[in-house]
Amino acid sequence: MTDWLLALVPTYGLWLIAGTTFASCLALPIPASVIMLAAGGFAAAGDLVLWQVVVSALSGALAGDQVGYGAGRMGGGPFLDRIAKAPSRAKVVTKARSTMEAKGGIAVFLSRWLFSPLGPYVNVISGAMRHNWLRFTLWAALGEVVWCSLYVLMGRGFAGNLSAASDMLGSILGLVASGTAVLGLGWWLLLLARKEHAQRKARRGLSEAQD
Amino acid sequence: MIGLARRHPILVGAFVLALALSLFLTGRIVVRTVYWAQHREEPIAGWMTIGYVGRSWGVPPREIDRRAGLPPPDGGRPLTLEQIAEDQGMPLAVVIALVEVTVAELQAERDAHLAPRP
Numbered sequence: 001m002t003d004w005l006l007a008l009v010p011t012y013g014l015w016l017i018a019g020t021t022f023a024s025c026l027a028l029p030i031p032a033s034v035i036m037l038a039a040g041g042f043a044a045a046g047d048l049v050l051w052q053v054v055v056s057a058l059s060g061a062l063a064g065d066q067v068g069y070g071a072g073r074m075g076g077g078p079f080l081d082r083i084a085k086a087p088s089r090a091k092v093v094t095k096a097r098s099t100m101e102a103k104g105g106i107a108v109f110l111s112r113w114l115f116s117p118l119g120p121y122v123n124v125i126s127g128a129m130r131h132n133w134l135r136f137t138l139w140a141a142l143g144e145v146v147w148c149s150l151y152v153l154m155g156r157g158f159a160g161n162l163s164a165a166s167d168m169l170g171s172i173l174g175l176v177a178s179g180t181a182v183l184g185l186g187w188w189l190l191l192l193a194r195k196e197h198a199q200r201k202a203r204r205g206l207s208e209a210q211d
Numbered sequence: 212m213i214g215l216a217r218r219h220p221i222l223v224g225a226f227v228l229a230l231a232l233s234l235f236l237t238g239r240i241v242v243r244t245v246y247w248a249q250h251r252e253e254p255i256a257g258w259m260t261i262g263y264v265g266r267s268w269g270v271p272p273r274e275i276d277r278r279a280g281l282p283p284p285d286g287g288r289p290l291t292l293e294q295i296a297e298d299q300g301m302p303l304a305v306v307i308a309l310v311e312v313t314v315a316e317l318q319a320e321r322d323a324h325l326a327p328r329p
Binding site: 003004006007009010011038041042044045046047158159160161162163164167168171172174175178179181182185186188189192193196 | 215218219222223225226229230232233236237239240243244247250251252253256257258260262263264265266267268272284288289290291293294
């Protein structure tokens with residue numbers, strides 16, 4: 001199916017690109033990343049215009065995010081309100097909502113490009129949680145800019161070698177994710193080690209004082 | 212570190228796993244960069260345009276059209292090899308073979324031109 005879609009890129013160009021990024025934001029199984037890489041390659045070959053490719057990919061993605069958010073808000077919002085009516089569950093829902101308000105932005109941003117398979121679900125959840133629309137839209141737009149330009153420019157850079165572009169990009173994004181995990185976990189372990197060291201020192205001090 | 216691992220086995224395990232994955236991916240990126248630098252050219256397929264093939268194989272695309280006797284882009288609208296095959300009433304495999312031969316010829320000429328003269 002990918003080859004068949006790729007053959008449509010030079011013919012239907014910008015509409016097809018916008019359509020695939022739109023569909024992929026709704027969790028439809030469309031290889032939007034491969035299409036964007038190929039479109040970057042076609043732009044390098046002079047068959048498409050680079051900025052138009054980026055703009056159409058971006059418009060499709062932004063529209064798809066809004067549809068997901070809207071669906072979550074209309075469908076999931078009232079459902080969550082009903083759940084929250086029971087006092088036992090109200091606390092959980094309130095806590096989830098405040099976590100979403102505090103940390104939702106970064107989750108929306110990263111689920112556009114670094115953990116892109118999660119994107120469609122984050123959209124629906126954000127809507128259902130009634131995450132502030134403006135904040136959602138800004139973070140989503142920022143993330144989509146990274147996603148679209150990363151793939152289109154990578155496709156342009158590796159022009160004429162689609163397998164190389166997708167292979168390299170996969171490894172690079174994987175490294176960004178695992179590197180972030182190394183730093184985060186390393187920092188956490190360092191803090192723990194320091195805390196335990198301080199506690200041991202305090203205990204030793206206490207026992208010496210008792211002697 | 213050992214004491215820490217004994218007290219927080221899951222945390223340390225996750226850290227080691229992420230570290231191993233990062234090292235693996237770094238190595239992979241280095242190896243693949245070297246590999247792709249030597250395999251720039253992508254096998255010619257039906258979804259490609261002549262422009263794309265020219266870019267991938269480092270030869271001027273309009274020269275491919277001319278030599279292979281294929282129609283140039285129709286009013287700015289790029290044609291894929293599949294569309295060219297359909298328009299010309301030829302099987303796709305024949306068009307691909309034709310383009311491959313032409314590209315090889317052009318590359319040979321380019322290399323001969325670049326090579327130092329005796």
